[in-house]
Amino acid sequence: MLKDITLGQYYPVKSFVHDLDPRVKIILTIAFIVAVFLGSSLWAMIPITAFILLSAKAANLPVKLLLKGIKPLRIILIFTFLLNLFFSAGETVLLQVWKIRVTQEGLMLAIRFSMRLVFLVTGASLLTLTTQPVVLTDGLERLMSPLARIGFPAHELAMMMSIALRFIPTLLEEADKIMKAQMARGADFESGNLLQRARAMVPLLVPLFVSAFRRAGDLAMAMEARCYHGGEGRTRLRVLKITHKDYVACAAVAALIVICVIIG
Amino acid sequence: MEEAILQAKNVSYAYEEGEGLAISDINLSFRRGEMTAILGHNGSGKSTLAKLLNGLYIPTAGTVTVCGMDTALDDNTWEIRKKAGMVFQNPDNQLVASIVRDDVAFGLENIGVPTEEMPARIEAALRAVGMLDFIDRAPHMLSGGQKQRIAIAGILAMQPQALILDEATAMLDPKGREEVFSIVEKLNREQGITVVWITHFMEEAARCGRVVVMDGGHIVMDGEPQEVFTRAEDMRRMRLDVPPMVALGDLLRSRGMKISRDAMDIDSMAREVLKWL
Known part of the structure; x- marks a missing residue:
């Protein structure tokens, strides 16, 4: 049974997102997280949700698979929701039972925080579902390589x-x-x-x-x-190349950030 | 005289200074295209010898040369390991990458083979060991014999002159053992790769062209398997057995049946015995 475990959760299909350069995907994932934090209003959730659904479509991934990533987080999710719901300060009381009251502001906050969590997890899942772990480490190495000059390993x-x-x-x-x-x-x-x-x-x-x-x-x-002697003079099996697809993806994420900033 | 690919001259080796010698004063050379078995029980120095042959260990005294290059010189190290590839005992502990393709590429990346050349060399190496279909698989999903074949492919891709296998079949089941041995036999026969096959399985040694027996850091016998295995008494003294078919042949000969000494595996023994029936 243990033999069957597959590492990471790579979903092996061909798609636009699978073909993207791993470096670009890593940076875009970070940019997406920034966008999620920039769009703080409830309205911003619409473009973000739309973006995730479109990405899933472009990645040829069933949405169910993306949602599966949230499952292990359900307890934290429920906890975050309830905490914000009951313990936020607010004026407009929607419901009051004994000393516990639910305000409109609290409800908004609860939805915002838990949705943010969902967005973060699905965004990260989009990366790991569409990128093989080997490719991901390759991308990370290449991204970190400028730091090697200042002695970063x-x-x-x-x-x-x-x-x-x-x-x-x-x-x-x-x-x-x-x-x-x-x-x-x-x-x-x-x-x-x-x-x-x-x-x-x-x-x-x-x-x-x-x-x-x-x-x-x-x-x-x-x-x-097998002649391993560190990273010096090493050639690589995989060559990473930025293609026009990567530019399209960057443009899409940039658009999302702009929209989130405008909506606020 | 044919060219010696691997050569040890008056080689001694001690793990720690002042400790006993694991290898003492060995002279041995392996010619191009030879397939040699090195036999010996645990602690006879056969693994140490293997690691001396590609510069993983540097001799305490004497010199080891690979294609004429001295292993003691630092400048030669990588060129030597490219020429004399090594496969180890534990199939799990020598594969580096989580995908077969990347693992075979590991050596190529280390020696700086241009990216464009890699795919062809990887595929050729995997084809030679009959594992091309597994190129995108994860090593942990493969059997022990398959993992060893991947390890061999990883070495082959570097296009070595010699292949040193340090008890490469010791941890495999009989099926995996046969798989790996026959692949190496084929590489020796078809590609002329010099093979040093370290083992304690007599059946395997009997199938090599030459057998070297080690005991206590010395070479005690060196010759064709037929010669070596006739000295059954000496073998037993070194806590080594002769292959079962050789022992059977000895027994039958002592009862007056004329059985050829070349009959060292079951098939040829069967043919010999059938002549008497």
């Missing part, structure tokens, strides 16, 4: 990320194996209070760490045997 960071991506499933599988082995010897991971359960994790974590270090040693040796 851009290549090393990207390499670490891609190695982490490669080894997460391997380590998960191993954790599963160790857990079963310990359970077969009578280890109990499920009962007891929090402290007891945390202590039960020790026989799982110690072998996992030992093996992770051993793997790291092996991998370093294998990388050296």
Whole structure:
């Protein structure tokens, strides 16, 4: 079962958004987040929602998939909504039960804040659903590379990320194996209070760490045997190219920002 | 005399200064196109030897040369590793990228192959190991044998002269073992790649053209498998077995049946025995 996990949530179809340069997509995602914060009124939510739906269409993604990203956040979402609903200052009382009252301002605030959260998550999902993790790390490396001149380890960071991506499933599988082995010897991971359960994790974590270090040693040796010597003089398999599609996407996001600023 | 691709002259190696030698005073050379098995039980120094052959370790004494280049010189390091590729034991711990294509490209990126040349070299390497269909797959979804074949493809893409496999089949099931061995055999036969096959499986050693037996950091036997395996007593003393078919041949010969010494696998043994029935 653990073998089936796919990393990230990449949705492999061909589309306009999939074809965009990862660097452009990363920057546009950030720009989109800025737009969400600029458009603070309820009216601004209409163009933002329209933008997300259009992007999903351009990305060939079912909207259901985008909404799935919100699911893990539902508790925070409900919490944010209720908190703002009941505890904001306001004049126009809509509903009053005993000492708790719901004001019109509170309701507006609650909707705005929770919608903002939804926008942020769907915006980020749009990026991860349409970009393979390898490509994403490539894009990040390229974006950070100007910082390398002032000593920022851009290549090393990207390499670490891609190695982490490669080894997460391997380590998960191993954790599963160790857990079963310990359970077969009578280890109990499920009962007891929090402290007891945390202590039960020790026989799982110690072998996992030992093996992770051993793997790291092996991998370093294998990388050296394959001539790895840092980012210097390295060529890349993937070439990133900005095409006219990227300009179209930039224009669309710029338009959204302008609209959000105007609506306020 | 044919050209020696890998050569060790009076090589000794100690992991720590003052400690015992893992390899002591070894002289060994591998000719172009040869397929050699290195046998030895744990701690015999066979893995250490492998790592000396592509400059991962530098000899404490003596010299190792790869295509004439001394591994002790820093300037040669990357050129040497390009010429003598290495595959390790654990299939999980030598793949770097989360997509097969990117993993095979890793070595090419390191040695600065131009981007335009990469796809063709990646595809050729994957085709040679029969894994072209898996180019867009994630390594963690593959079997052990398949992962080792990807690791071999990653080396092949760099177009090496020699392939050193350090117990590459030790962690595989019998099917994966056969898969990997026959691929390497084919590469040796068809592309003339020099192979150093380190193993403790006798059946595999019997299929190589030459067998070198190591014990306690020394080379104790070196020759064709037929020669080496006739010394069954010596082999047992070094805690090594002879391949089962060789042992059977010995037994039958001692009972007076004339069985050829070349019969080292099941098929040829069957043919030999059928002659007597």
